[in-house]
Amino acid sequence: MKRGLVVGLAALTLLSGVTLAYLRLRGPRLPPTPTPQELERLRQERAALQDRFRELTSSTDELDLASAPRANLLIGVSPGFVRNLVEQAATGFLSNVRLSLKDLKVHHEDEIRTSLLFKERKLGDFKLDLNVDRVKGMLHPGEPRLTFGGDRIGITLPVSLASGGGQATLRWRWAGEGITGSVCGDMDVTRVVTARVVPATYSIKGAFKLSTSEGTVVAQPEFGVVKIRLLVEPTEEAWAVIDRLIEDQDKLCEMALRKMDVRQKLEGVLGRGFSVTLPSRIFRPIRLPATVNESLDVGGKRVKLSVRPIGLVVTPKRLWYGAQVEATK
Amino acid sequence: MPLHLPVGRRVRRGLTAALAVSLAVACGRGNSDEAARARREKAILDRQIPGLRELVELAEKGTLFAPDWLAIGIDEKLVQDLIAVSLPQEQGIGERFKARLETVEVSFRGNQSLVTLRGRVGPKENPDTFADLTLMGGFDELMIDAGTGALTARVGLYHFEVQRAAAGGMQIGLVGSVVEELGRQRLDSLRDLVPPLQIPVHLESGLTIPGLGEGAVQMEAGELPFQLDVTRVAPLGGRLWVLIKATAGPWKATPAQPAGGGS
Numbered sequence: 001m002k003r004g005l006v007v008g009l010a011a012l013t014l015l016s017g018v019t020l021a022y023l024r025l026r027g028p029r030l031p032p033t034p035t036p037q038e039l040e041r042l043r044q045e046r047a048a049l050q051d052r053f054r055e056l057t058s059s060t061d062e063l064d065l066a067s068a069p070r071a072n073l074l075i076g077v078s079p080g081f082v083r084n085l086v087e088q089a090a091t092g093f094l095s096n097v098r099l100s101l102k103d104l105k106v107h108h109e110d111e112i113r114t115s116l117l118f119k120e121r122k123l124g125d126f127k128l129d130l131n132v133d134r135v136k137g138m139l140h141p142g143e144p145r146l147t148f149g150g151d152r153i154g155i156t157l158p159v160s161l162a163s164g165g166g167q168a169t170l171r172w173r174w175a176g177e178g179i180t181g182s183v184c185g186d187m188d189v190t191r192v193v194t195a196r197v198v199p200a201t202y203s204i205k206g207a208f209k210l211s212t213s214e215g216t217v218v219a220q221p222e223f224g225v226v227k228i229r230l231l232v233e234p235t236e237e238a239w240a241v242i243d244r245l246i247e248d249q250d251k252l253c254e255m256a257l258r259k260m261d262v263r264q265k266l267e268g269v270l271g272r273g274f275s276v277t278l279p280s281r282i283f284r285p286i287r288l289p290a291t292v293n294e295s296l297d298v299g300g301k302r303v304k305l306s307v308r309p310i311g312l313v314v315t316p317k318r319l320w321y322g323a324q325v326e327a328t329k
Numbered sequence: 330m331p332l333h334l335p336v337g338r339r340v341r342r343g344l345t346a347a348l349a350v351s352l353a354v355a356c357g358r359g360n361s362d363e364a365a366r367a368r369r370e371k372a373i374l375d376r377q378i379p380g381l382r383e384l385v386e387l388a389e390k391g392t393l394f395a396p397d398w399l400a401i402g403i404d405e406k407l408v409q410d411l412i413a414v415s416l417p418q419e420q421g422i423g424e425r426f427k428a429r430l431e432t433v434e435v436s437f438r439g440n441q442s443l444v445t446l447r448g449r450v451g452p453k454e455n456p457d458t459f460a461d462l463t464l465m466g467g468f469d470e471l472m473i474d475a476g477t478g479a480l481t482a483r484v485g486l487y488h489f490e491v492q493r494a495a496a497g498g499m500q501i502g503l504v505g506s507v508v509e510e511l512g513r514q515r516l517d518s519l520r521d522l523v524p525p526l527q528i529p530v531h532l533e534s535g536l537t538i539p540g541l542g543e544g545a546v547q548m549e550a551g552e553l554p555f556q557l558d559v560t561r562v563a564p565l566g567g568r569l570w571v572l573i574k575a576t577a578g579p580w581k582a583t584p585a586q587p588a589g590g591g592s
Binding site for chain 1: 381398579
């Protein structure tokens with residue numbers, strides 16, 4: 001009885017093994033060939049879905065394909081993205097600009113006259129030289145304003161020069177005449193004083209022209225010559241140095257020098273400011289993020305492509321770049 | 330991170346069925362040309378219908394396209410040419426057989442990406458004996474290489490046919506062996522026969538600006554990074570559309586870069 005059970009189990013195991021081996025060796029099971037009715041039902045389902053899709057998409061050309069150039073490779077960018085890109089790039093260009101000016105020279109000379117004993121008399125001649133040895137300032141761009149017109153994006157960018165300082169050398173020469181000449185004599189005084197940049201806001205205007213270059217759309221900067229008038233003034237500490245110099249003279253001489261009003265003269269001269277030209281290289285071409293390649297790696301082979309730009313189309317909905325690309329072995 | 334086309338995922342689940350369909354070609358069961366055509370058509374429909382359903386669903390929700398997406402449209406003929414330049418491709422199938430793909434047809438009609446590759450398959454040691462091989466698939470994976478900015482799509486295979494060649498003289502029994510071997514190897518093993526399609530568009534990771542080092546006006550180098558995510562791939566009107574959500578910024582200075590005179 002027990003022996004029969006063992007033999008039966010062994011036979012069952014062998015049979016299962018043979019069955020499994022057969023199933024494994026014969027490969028996957030074959031499904032039935034679809035019936036014509038099944039195929040027809042699937043075709044109808046496809047047709048209904050295609051009709052529905054056409055119905056949903058034909059009324060709205062969301063991609064604005066109708067405007068796209070006829071090319072086998074199209075790149076379409078939304079005006080919103082271009083706007084954002086130009087805004088951020090233009091702001092970025094000017095966000096870390098430092099002005100570092102050296103040896104800015106200012107010269108002023110004049111004669112001082114006054115009424116003395118019912119007669120106008122000359123007190124003397126003065127020469128004022130201010131050499132701004134170095135002055136530094138940082139530009140801070142504000143919010144740009146963009147205007148779209150065809151393939152040009154106009155931009156007005158406010159830029160403030162909010163901080164900055166430096167050092168200047170003031171040379172003050174005085175040649176007194178008459179009484180002041182005998183009291184003050186001639187003076188030639190040089191003092192190193194501190195100077196600061198006067199905060200100001202400038203408006204930079206220009207444009208970016210959209211064009212195609214090297215397989216992509218590039219916004220080329222058109223800013224012409226951009227000049228900033230940099231205003232520099234001596235600090236209060238510097239004025240105190242000048243005041244002390246005058247106070248150190250005797251009374252008559254001090255009166256004559258006060259008549260000269262060094263502060264007003266200096267402010268008048270410095271008020272004209274210094275013109276700083278921003279190099280055109282600050283404004284860079286802005287390339288859109290997608291570029292058509294001129295060669296490709298296909299299955300380990302380097303394939304050269306012939307790329308012929310077809311055109312750039314700018315519409316209110318989309319900016320299209322089209323290229324005709326040919327691949328040859 | 331690759332974007333898997335939802336259609337591709339569904340087709341992968343049904344791969345065994347699609348594979349089995351082709352086995353019948355050589356095994357004599359329902360092995361008429363008409364039956365082979367019916368199986369091929371069903372394989373295409375099985376792939377096309379879920380894809381269409383999804384496009385319709387997206388269009389109904391109004392989320393098929395977003396106006397601010399970057400759109401790249403590549404014509405089916407260009408894709409076909411780009412795959413064709415990599416052909417012929419050869420690959421062994423198991424120990425005994427070798428497949429060689431020679432031609433390709435690509436269609437982006439009917440809201441479906443359909444790639445049909447044709448060639449031959451036969452014993453490795455006997456190149457004069459072969460059967461015709463047809464592989465069918467579609468683009469089922471698309472990704473941006475973060476390092477190179479290359480946009481690459483992979484062809485997922487979902488159907489094959491092996492038919493006795495008019496010339497070539499492979500015995501019907503041998504055709505059956507090829508089919509069995511392909512059945513064992515699975516279609517995924519033939520993926521390498523179809524090299525990934527590199528779309529001839531390069532995607533930049535950002536806008537880099539060199540600094541201005543010397544002179545009265547100095548500028549720090551900076552970068553405006555782009556975030557580009559493939560959001561949708563849709564075969565429409567004879568083109569494969571790759572739709573990318575694109576954002577730029579914020580601008581960041583890159584002081585570590587040596588500032589030069591700029592270019």
